Amino acid sequence: MTPERQNVGILVFDDVEVLDFAGPYEVFSRTRLEVGTESRRSYESAPFRVFTVASTKDPIRATGGLQVIPDHGFVDAPRIDILVVPGGFGTRELLDDATTLDWIRAVSEGAARTTSVCTGSLLLARLGLLRNRRATTHWGALEMLSAIDASIDVRKTERVVDDGPITSAGVSSGIDMAFYLVEKLCGREVADETARYIEYPRR
Amino acid sequence: MTPERQNVGILVFDDVEVLDFAGPYEVFSRTRLEVGTESRRSYESAPFRVFTVASTKDPIRATGGLQVIPDHGFVDAPRIDILVVPGGFGTRELLDDATTLDWIRAVSEGAARTTSVCTGSLLLARLGLLRNRRATTHWGALEMLSAIDASIDVRKTERVVDDGPITSAGVSSGIDMAFYLVEKLCGREVADETARYIEYPRR
Numbered sequence: 001m002t003p004e005r006q007n008v009g010i011l012v013f014d015d016v017e018v019l020d021f022a023g024p025y026e027v028f029s030r031t032r033l034e035v036g037t038e039s040r041r042s043y044e045s046a047p048f049r050v051f052t053v054a055s056t057k058d059p060i061r062a063t064g065g066l067q068v069i070p071d072h073g074f075v076d077a078p079r080i081d082i083l084v085v086p087g088g089f090g091t092r093e094l095l096d097d098a099t100t101l102d103w104i105r106a107v108s109e110g111a112a113r114t115t116s117v118c119t120g121s122l123l124l125a126r127l128g129l130l131r132n133r134r135a136t137t138h139w140g141a142l143e144m145l146s147a148i149d150a151s152i153d154v155r156k157t158e159r160v161v162d163d164g165p166i167t168s169a170g171v172s173s174g175i176d177m178a179f180y181l182v183e184k185l186c187g188r189e190v191a192d193e194t195a196r197y198i199e200y201p202r203r
Numbered sequence: 204m205t206p207e208r209q210n211v212g213i214l215v216f217d218d219v220e221v222l223d224f225a226g227p228y229e230v231f232s233r234t235r236l237e238v239g240t241e242s243r244r245s246y247e248s249a250p251f252r253v254f255t256v257a258s259t260k261d262p263i264r265a266t267g268g269l270q271v272i273p274d275h276g277f278v279d280a281p282r283i284d285i286l287v288v289p290g291g292f293g294t295r296e297l298l299d300d301a302t303t304l305d306w307i308r309a310v311s312e313g314a315a316r317t318t319s320v321c322t323g324s325l326l327l328a329r330l331g332l333l334r335n336r337r338a339t340t341h342w343g344a345l346e347m348l349s350a351i352d353a354s355i356d357v358r359k360t361e362r363v364v365d366d367g368p369i370t371s372a373g374v375s376s377g378i379d380m381a382f383y384l385v386e387k388l389c390g391r392e393v394a395d396e397t398a399r400y401i402e403y404p405r406r
Contacts, residue, residue, distance in 0.1 A: 018232070019401060022225030022269075026374070029221070029267030037343035041292060050267055059272055064232030064253055066225075069262055069270035089244060139402070140240035159402075170402035171229070175375070198222060199342070199362075199373035203404065 006185070008050045009080035009107065011120075012070055013100070015090030018062045019171045020117040024084050025050055027178035031186065031194045040197065047186050053077045055099055063088050074103045082181065083111045086174065087118030087138060095126050095148075105129075113181065114165045117174030121167040125149045134163040138170035159203060176203055209388070211253045212283035212310065214323075215273055216303070218293030221265045222374045223320040227287050228253055230381035234397045236389065243400065250389050256280045258302055266291050277306045285384065286314045289377065290321030290341060298329050298351075308332075316384065317368045320377030324370040328352045337366040341373035362406060379406055 008028045010021050034045040043049075054060055054070035061067055072078070085104060094100045105127050108114040116124050121137040124130050125148040134153040137145045146154050155161050159173040160180045168177035179202050183191035195202045211231045213224050237248040246252075257263050257273035264270055275281070288307060297303045308330050311317040319327050324340040327333050328351040337356045340348045349357050358364050362376040363383045371380035382405050386394035398405045 017229070018225050019229035022221050022229070025267060025269060026220070026222035026225070029269075052269065064228060065274065066228060066232075066255065067272035067274065069272060071268065071270065170400070172378070172401050172403040197373070198375050200375040201406070 005047060005049050006081040006112070007079055008048045008082045008084060009053050009077060010050065010084040011086065011100075011104070012052045012054050012060050012062070012068055013090045013094060014060050015088050015093075016060065016062050016086050017088035017118060017171055018064060018066050020086030020088055020120065020174050021052070021062070021084070023172060023175035024086070024115075024117065024178040025052075026198060027175055027182060027194065028082075030198060031182050031190060033186065033190055035193050037197070047190075048082070051078070053080075055103075063090075074099070077107075080107050080110070081112045083107050083114045085114070085116040085120035085123055087116070087120040087122070087171075091119045091122050094123055101127055108165075115177060115181065116165065116167045117177060118168070118170050121145060122148060124165055124167065125152060129165050130167070133165065134161050135165065135167040136161045136169050137167065140170075175200060208250060208252050209284040209315070210282055211251045211285045211287060212256050212280060213253065213287040214289065214303075214307070215255045215257050215263050215265070215271055216293045216297060217263050218291050218296075219263065219265050219289050220291035220321060220374055221267060221269050223289030223291055223323065223377050224255070224265070224287070226375060226378035227289070227318075227320065227381040228255075229401060230378055230385060230397065231285075233401060234385050234389065234393065236393055238396050240400070250393075251285070254281070256283075258306075266293075277302070280310075282313070283310050284315045286310050286317045287377075288317070288319040288323035288326055290319070290323040290325070290344075290374075294322045294325050297326055304330055311368075318380060318384065319368065319370045320380060321371070321373045324348060325351060327368055327370065328355060332368050333370070336368065337364050338368065338370040339364045339372050340370065343373075378403060
């Protein structure tokens with residue numbers, strides 16, 4: 001049981017991979033401390049408050065074209081307890097985007113947990129947040145992760161790697177990363193019951 | 204190999220469950236006939252063109268608050284070959300919404316395949332599209348599905364049911380539904396390779 005609702009801030013940007021952000025969004029936003037379908041109709045027993053954040057509140061286009069309006073821009077985002085940095089081809093451009101990198105660094109310093117999905121870990125690596133740590137990414141970006149920071153112990157076969165920052169493998173493994181964290185914070189029963197609610201066989 | 208690109212229209216509405224629409228969106232939009240990561244950087248070998256449709260182009264709020272701008276309203280949507288009707292608490296209101304029901308019926312008549320995720324099947328049932336057919340829905344809505352149309356052979360333990368309209372169980376099973384259809388239309392190899400791309404162990 002978490003003492004108070006935690007804020008989950010999910011970064012979004014042009015060419016963010018849809019399932020990278022939508023998977024964790026679904027898991028954190030549907031978690032309830034009370035079992036069943038009725039508890040999902042309100043936020044009463046919700047341990048997390050989930051919102052999207054982008055550099056500005058202008059709509060972004062995810063991979064494939066999905067248009068999302070960010071809930072907050074960098075300047076007006078509320079306190080973030082759990083930061084989720086998703087991946088997608090859009091991360092490549094962000095590797096040189098000082099505004100976004102500075103924001104991730106600042107939020108990460110204040111957050112209880114910093115997490116990434118897929119190639120989101122490249123951004124954490126660029127900031128030195130994975131130095132001398134175990135981490136992973138999408139299978140197509142494993143070499144790039146090493147290239148950005150050779151000190152990273154790159155895990156090629158694990159879906160979720162927790163070594164301070166929590167990184168996960170490609171796309172759909174963000175769902176597993178979210179459940180991993182739900183279990184850590186709210187217990188096994190809450191995580192499993194939420195998985196049952198969204199009919200997701202946890203791995 | 205599909206002869207030409209097929210249009211996948213995904214219905215969105217207030218209180219649509221995030222993963223219900225985002226799962227199929229991810230699968231259909233990332234499918235490529237050419238293997239590897241590079242092929243995902245363009246639409247060259249993409250067998251599907253995916254877009255969201257709502258009653259109007261005004262932003263909708265999915266469950267949990269995610270804000271999405273629909274690509275099209277009912278009046279300006281392009282031809283739809285594959286219709287995806289997701290679920291979520293918002294479907295309850297749509298059961299009495301003549302505009303949405305009429306649109307689903309009209310699109311369904313012209314589409315090659317009509318599909319649903321989770322409680323989206325309640326809307327298909329309301330239209331009589333599942334009469335005397337096998338179908339499924341979220342475990343919390345199995346009785347409601349029968350109550351809407353007692354002639355439906357409700358499958359309580361299957362994730363994906365294909366009996367003309369393709370219905371799927373709760374939330375995350377929409378991903379499996381999409382892969383089922385990708386395999387049917389593009390072959391097993393394409394479906395499996397796309398699953399590997401998004402690191403999703405197919406069920």
